[in-house]
Amino acid sequence: MENSVTGDFDAEDVIVVKLVADSGDVVEKVMAESDVADVAGQPVNERFPLMNDAPLVLLYLNVLVIATCGLIYELLAGTLASYVLGDSVTQFSLIIGVYLSALGAGAWVSSFVKKNVARTFVEVELGVALLGGTSAPLLFLCFAKLAWFLPVLYGVVFGIGVLVGLELPLLMRILKGHLDFDDLVSKVLTFDYIGALVASLLFPIFLVPTLGLVRTSLVFGMLNALVGLWGTSLLRPILAGSVTGLRIRAAAVITLLLAGLINADSLTSLAENSMFASPIVHTQTTSYQRIVVTQNRTGFQLYLNGNLQFSSSDEYRYHEALVHPAVATAASVSNVLVLGGGDGLALRELLKYPGVERVTLVDIDPEMTGLSESFLPLAKLNGGALKDSRVTIVNDDAMIWLESVKERFDLVLIDFPDPNSFSLGKLYTTRFYRLLREQLGSDSRVCIQCTSPLLSRKAYWCIIRTMEAAGFHVRPFHAAVPSFGDWGFALASLTEFETPRRLPDSVRGSLRFLNDETLSGMFDLPEDLASIDVEINRLDNQALVRYYENDVGAG
Numbered sequence: 001m002e003n004s005v006t007g008d009f010d011a012e013d014v015i016v017v018k019l020v021a022d023s024g025d026v027v028e029k030v031m032a033e034s035d036v037a038d039v040a041g042q043p044v045n046e047r048f049p050l051m052n053d054a055p056l057v058l059l060y061l062n063v064l065v066i067a068t069c070g071l072i073y074e075l076l077a078g079t080l081a082s083y084v085l086g087d088s089v090t091q092f093s094l095i096i097g098v099y100l101s102a103l104g105a106g107a108w109v110s111s112f113v114k115k116n117v118a119r120t121f122v123e124v125e126l127g128v129a130l131l132g133g134t135s136a137p138l139l140f141l142c143f144a145k146l147a148w149f150l151p152v153l154y155g156v157v158f159g160i161g162v163l164v165g166l167e168l169p170l171l172m173r174i175l176k177g178h179l180d181f182d183d184l185v186s187k188v189l190t191f192d193y194i195g196a197l198v199a200s201l202l203f204p205i206f207l208v209p210t211l212g213l214v215r216t217s218l219v220f221g222m223l224n225a226l227v228g229l230w231g232t233s234l235l236r237p238i239l240a241g242s243v244t245g246l247r248i249r250a251a252a253v254i255t256l257l258l259a260g261l262i263n264a265d266s267l268t269s270l271a272e273n274s275m276f277a278s279p280i281v282h283t284q285t286t287s288y289q290r291i292v293v294t295q296n297r298t299g300f301q302l303y304l305n306g307n308l309q310f311s312s313s314d315e316y317r318y319h320e321a322l323v324h325p326a327v328a329t330a331a332s333v334s335n336v337l338v339l340g341g342g343d344g345l346a347l348r349e350l351l352k353y354p355g356v357e358r359v360t361l362v363d364i365d366p367e368m369t370g371l372s373e374s375f376l377p378l379a380k381l382n383g384g385a386l387k388d389s390r391v392t393i394v395n396d397d398a399m400i401w402l403e404s405v406k407e408r409f410d411l412v413l414i415d416f417p418d419p420n421s422f423s424l425g426k427l428y429t430t431r432f433y434r435l436l437r438e439q440l441g442s443d444s445r446v447c448i449q450c451t452s453p454l455l456s457r458k459a460y461w462c463i464i465r466t467m468e469a470a471g472f473h474v475r476p477f478h479a480a481v482p483s484f485g486d487w488g489f490a491l492a493s494l495t496e497f498e499t500p501r502r503l504p505d506s507v508r509g510s511l512r513f514l515n516d517e518t519l520s521g522m523f524d525l526p527e528d529l530a531s532i533d534v535e536i537n538r539l540d541n542q543a544l545v546r547y548y549e550n551d552v553g554a555g
Contacts, residue, residue, distance in 0.1 A: 058234060059175060060191045063168070065227050066125075067195025068202075069220045070164040073132040074099045075203045076217055077157045080139045082421065083290055083305045089422045098154055099161040106165020113170065118235040121170040122246050125228035126253050128163045131156065133221015133257045136213045137264075140271035143306070168192065174235065204287055209367075212285040214268050218261040225253040275306065282375045286367035293375055300377055301483075302343065304368075304417060311483040312381055315345055317513045318449075318487060321479035321522065322413060323349035324507060324514055325491055326447035328500035332410040334358070337439065339398045339427075341415035342368035344382035350413065351385055352507055359391045360409075366395040398427060402435040409439050414448035418548060419459065425545040428463055429537050433470035437494065446472070446492040451548065453478055453488035453529040458547040460488045460529075466537040466544070467492055475499050477522040478529060479513075486529070489522075499523050 074095060081091035113120050135156045142149040168188065175184055207216045229250035232243040239246075260267060272280055278294035278301065285291075292303040299312030310318065323346055327333055334357045338346055342363035350356060363369050372379035372386055379386075386393065394401060398416075419425040426432060436446065448467075453460040453476070460476075467474050472492040481487045491500070501520045502508075508516070537544035 059171065060187060062227055062231070062234075063171065063188055063191040064195040064198070065223060066128075066164065066167050066171075067192040068199045069128065069132060069224050070160070070167075071196050071199035072203060072207070072216065072220045073135055073160045073164075074157070075199065076136050076213055077139070077153060077160075079208070080136065080213060081153055094154075095157055098157045102158045102161020103165035105158075106162040106167075107169050108165075109162065110166050110169035113166075116240055117170055117173050118231075118238045119240060119246070121167065121174065122228050122231045122235070122239070122250075124163050124166045124170065125224055125231060126246075126249055128160065128167065129221045129224035129228060129253050129257070131163065132160050132224060133218050133253075134260070135160065136217030137260060137267045137271070140214060140268060141274075143271055143275045174238070208285060209287045212264070212268070213290075215261060215264045218257050218264065222254055222257045222261070225250055225257065229254070276303070284367055284371070284374070286365050288365045289368075291367065291371065293378075302378075307417065307420070308483065309417065310343065310345065312377070314482045315381075316511075317479055317481045318484070319345045319349050320511050320513045321477075321481075321487070321489055322346055322415060322447055322449060324503060324511065325477065325489075325500045325519060325522070326411055326413065326445045327353060328502065328504055328519070329491065329493075329497055330411050330445040331443040335408070335410050336360070337409040337412045338362070339412065339414045339416065341413065342371070343378060344369075344372060344386040346413050346415050347385035347388070347391060348381075348383045351383075351388055351390065352510075353504070354506065356390060359388075360394060360407075361386075361391060362394045362396060362398050362401050364395060364397050369393050369395060399432055399435065402432070402439065405439065407439055408441050408444070410441070410444055412436065412440070412444065412446045414446065416449070418451045418456075419463075419544045420548055420552070422542050422545055425537065425542045425548075426539060428466060428544050429539050429542075430466055430470045431539050433467055433472065437471060440494055442495050444493065445497075448490050448492070450476075450488040450490050452485055453525070454486040456548055456551040457529070457532060458534050459544055459551055461532055462534040462537050462544045462547050464490055464531075465534055469536045473497065475523060476525060478525065479518075479522055488529075 077099075078092040078095040081095060085091055138156065139149065139153060142152045172184060172188055175188070203216075211219060229247060232239065232246050232250070236243060268283070269280060272283070272292060276292065276294045278296040280292055281295045281300065282293035283291065289304045290306070292306075294301045294303070301311045302309045327350075333350075333353055333355050336350060336356055336359045338350070338359060338361040340363055341347065341361060342365060347359065347361065350359060361369070369386060372382060372384075385391065414427075416427050417424055419428050440446070448463070450460050450463040464474050464476050467490060472494065473496050475491045475497075476488065477491065478486055478488050500523075502516050503511070503514060503519055534547065535541065535543035
């Protein structure tokens, strides 16, 4: 009886299948791994496995890891881009677009892989590990050079996308000898989507606040490399030739990434020290932002996502201007709301008034309101204001919180960061100010920082006009803060009120910056700060963010 093998085979990465005839003669047939046929009516994979005897679920686990790592790298790039460039909506949109197009390019490139499919898969896995694992350190190092940052950013994202786009088609070709087509597609895509879900949950909840961006990048690079190393064993029967070289390269990639992980703090410091003028003395990565504190002979400076928030040498000018003009015109300051201001410096000024009985401070980031505990010079600067018994701290999104609270406040101080992203821009919209109105009485006062009327003139007047459109009577004013230049504020109420010209008696003569003369002069705007025509900032147009980005870019 003669044995035969049916089907057509290409000369690709080969499996030597030994067919034993009834006569005992050994017959060898070269078969392509990408086109497995039946032997005597029986599927080849049941008699001659395409890989070792490990369960198929281990390859599905590979799919899960691949999908998780791929999305983690994408999220890392988007987060770093928003840190450096602001406008997170634009940055994530561009990153997602580049990444998805690269996935398509990678899938197309996979069609040209005709031989050594399993070996190519392992090589690609190691390539993803190396590029993805080093992506965050590399982008951090390019922080200080914006001209380098953009091409490196999109080059890294596209490169990772192409490699990830190669992975799944190659893996599906390896698996197709074991599964029917319907099962193959459904199971691979199921694990792929589960991996995406795992990444999207782990990244903001655990990875960023616990590991930080650089460590997350390196850890997932190592995970990719381990999958590649594991593949040299799992796919050994279909890996043509020696696997020693693959294993050596996998070990080298893992060693490199492990060394980076051990020195992650040094890598981050090296990158950030080139970005900031003064030495870094404290850093934190939270679920919402990157906190960096630098120090020089004049004091310390706080940065959020690379943007200066205050300098201890002159912050008193800013915070005195934010707090005291509002108190000067308020009928009462018994119950006060502070939105933002997690550093506690506005609270310090506010708590100088004996009439303040209760203060509610709403700041989205618990790490920001807790910074005084981990960086003691800030606690000294704010006078321990966040620990005052009159203060209640709420860590929540201010807009969401306003939708649920039902309380009347005598005074509201708004100390949000500048509107350099849509997530911040929503806090300057007509919707936000109308929510705020519900918490005010007719004699209540609101004071808000409004960015620089000199450097961001359109943005400044956009905030003023938006408040007016929401039903507020507004008095614009400004103050000189050396670290920022000419800085703008707005004092507002639901009813007409007199412009403050005199400080409250309880603080007159005790402030470092304000006196009656400077208070009165702040409400006189020179011609180059005068009103200009602007759009109203609404949730559906975010005109303010566009104005701010254009003004800052032009500056």
